[in-house]
Amino acid sequence: MMKRNVFHFTAVVAVGALLSLGCPHATAEEAPKAKPAEAKAKDKDKEKIQYTPEPVAPLTENDVPLLEKINRETTKIAQAVVPSVVSITTSKNVAPGIAGDDDAPALPPGRRPRPNQPAPSPIPRDNSLGSGVIVSREGHIVTNNHVVKDADEITVQTFDNKKYKAKLIGIDEMGDLAVLKIDGENLQALAIGDSSKVQVGEFVMAIGNPFGIFSESVTTGIVSAKGRNPQFTRGSYEDFLQTTAAINPGNSGGALVNSRGELIGINTAIASMSRGFQGLGFAIPSNLARFTLESLIRHGKVVRxxxxxxxxxxxxxxxxxxxxxxxxxxxxxxxxxxxxxxxxxxxxxxxxxxxxxxxxxxxxxxxxxxxxxxxxxxxxxxxxxxxxxxxxxxxxxxRPGSLAGGSTPGGATDEDTGNLKNALAGIKVQNIDDATRGRLKLSADLKGVVIASIEPGSIAEAKGLRKDDVIEAIRPSSSVVPLDKTIPTDVRRFIEMARELKEDQSVLLVVRRAGSTVLIVLPAFKKDKESK
Known part of the structure; x- marks a missing residue:
């Protein structure tokens, strides 16, 4: 302990030693008189660390007038738009005892239900948490379809903590939007802006309910890009605004607003390596949201x-x-x-x-x-x-209500292109008979051949051709013959057309796959391929 105290007060002890050395001839009479106890206590207090907080900021409003104005304006926007953003909770009824339902109660081992015993009542289970935006004085709310999908009950909570049972007006799966309605008083609707006028670099604010517990959260950023089409859902109608404003789980369906407090987007998704926000947020433009909203209200469906x-x-x-x-x-x-x-x-x-x-x-x-x-x-x-x-x-x-298609395998053939030395080498095909047409759900007038197998390492495999693809047309890439005139009507015709191709010719194929048609170019056959 003595050593620790000496170390802590080294400076004090050193000062005392220098004072003594400065008076080498001092006598006993000249020695300083002992201080009273009260004086010693005061000296000890002086040795204590002093704390004096600085009451004045280093800068005044006059020093940074522009930043002070930005702060005031940002606060105005938040105060104006937060009352229009709601939290959405959905629940789904799940019957107890269903296989794979971890929340359902189980009967004791060996116990069976009694005959004619009534089935237990379904247990509501929270299924989704998200956000929404009030867009009409009558209580219409726009949110994402994935927030309310398959919900049996939808509860909306407004900024003043009032809760309402919401009615589902309609959904748009291809646009990932849904419209709800609540009956309430003094609801504050948000004006819908024109997203076509949004500029890259423009200031934006995102408001939502991240993780279902941080309601009325506000983040800011800019518009990073327009017209993004990441195809979160294949074939969907996407034209996202990309933003740096933080969007997290639970923000889906929330508002993206501009500097005037107008709704310019519905926050929908993020792109992330960690499932957390990394500066890549996506919002559905307000013009698309308005189109879906008005179509669902007027027609009960989205008319495209x-x-x-x-x-x-x-x-x-x-x-x-x-x-x-x-x-x-x-x-x-x-x-x-x-x-x-x-x-x-x-x-x-x-x-x-x-x-x-x-x-x-x-x-x-x-x-x-x-x-x-x-x-x-x-x-x-x-x-x-x-x-x-x-x-x-x-x-x-x-647009018709359904344009879906599918495919399953079938058929056989005894000819292939394995011995060819051109772009079609390694493809084995089969005819489209009635059984194949039925299994693949092909239209009665579709003509062509079905790929039965593809040789590993072939050009066809490298370019993504698959088993069960239907080849509807073949022609050299440089040809201008209409594709409808180059149909391989059966296996024999396919082989004839394949043999007509030269080694140095690339080939254009029309391929039917899972209800859609794609065009694929196979590059010219490589001579060095024979040696590999």
Whole structure:
């Protein structure tokens, strides 16, 4: 203990030693008189650490006027919009005793239910937590479909902690949106802004209910990008705003607002390696939300435009095969017979580059443009065909309720392309008989051959061809012969067409897969492949 005290007070002891050395001839009479106990106590207090907080900030409002103004304006936005954002809790009834239901009570071992004993009542179980936005004075709320999907009961809690049972007005699975309604007084609706006017870099604020426990949470950021199409759901209508404003689980369905407090997006998803927010948030644009909202309220369903085509993006090899000036546009892989595009003269292999006066860069852009077009509207469509532009006219109809398809294997053949030395080497095919057509759910008028197997290491495998793909057309990539004129009607015709291809020719295939049509380019056969 003595050593510790000496170390702690080293400076004090050193000062005392220097004072003594400075008076080497001092006598006993000259020695300082002993201090009274009260004086010693005061000296000890002086040795104690002093704490004096600084009462004045280093800067004043006049020093940083712009930041002070931003703080005030940000606070105004939050105070204005938070009352319009709600927390949503859903529950789903789950019958006790169902296999795999961990929450259901179990009977003791060896115990069986008595005959005619009434079944136990279902037990409600919380199924989802999310957010929503009040968008009308009557209590309409917009949220994500995935927040309320399959719910038996939906509860909405407003910012003042009032709870309401919500009625489900309708859902839009392809747009991941849902509309609810509550009956309440003094509900504060949020104005819906025009998301088409949103600019990259613009300030935004996200409000929601992260993790179901932090209600009315506010985060800020900017719009990082527009028109994002990550395809969270295959074939869905996506045109996301990307934002840096933090979005976490439970924020789904919450509001993304601009500097005027207008709703410009419905927070929907994040992209993350850790399942936590990493600066990549996505919100459905308000114009899409408004379209779905008004369609569900007026029609009880989402009414979308229909063109009647299967499409895919233009990849580099397809651009080369079709002699296109760029990779922009939507490549037509199939045309629905009797649909608007068919009646308007669109052909398989056309590339749509403009729709109703708007440039088309990707398939997602075309899909969205068509879906938002009024039913019965006559539109002009520009296509590239045989390297030349053509303008066609067609009338948009309503999209059918279901356009799904599927596939299962079947059939047999005794011929393949294993001994060929071109791009089709290694593909074994089979005819489409009645049994195969039924199992694959193919239309009665579809012609072609079905892939039975693909040789490992072949060009076809490398380019993603699969067993059960239906090959509807074959032609050299450089050819301008219409694809509808190059159909392999059966196995024999397929082999004949395959043998006509040369080693240095790439080949364009029209492939039907799981109800959709895609175009695939197989590069020229590599001579060095024989030695591998």
């Amino acid at each position: 435009g229909f063109l009647g085509v299967d499409i895919q993006d233009v990849k580099p090899e397809l651009r080369e095969a079709f002699g296109l000036p760029s990779e922009e546009g939507a490549l037509i892989t199939d045309v629905t017979k009797g649909g608007p595009a068919d009646k308007g003269g669109v052909e398989r292999g056309d590339v749509i580059v403009e729709f109703d006066g708007q440039k088309v860069k990707t398939t997602s852009e075309l899909r969205l443009l068509v879906s938002l077009t009024n039913i019965g509207k006559e539109v002009k469509v520009t296509v590239i065909r045989n390297r030349k532009p053509h303008t066609l006219t067609m009338t948009i109809t309503e």
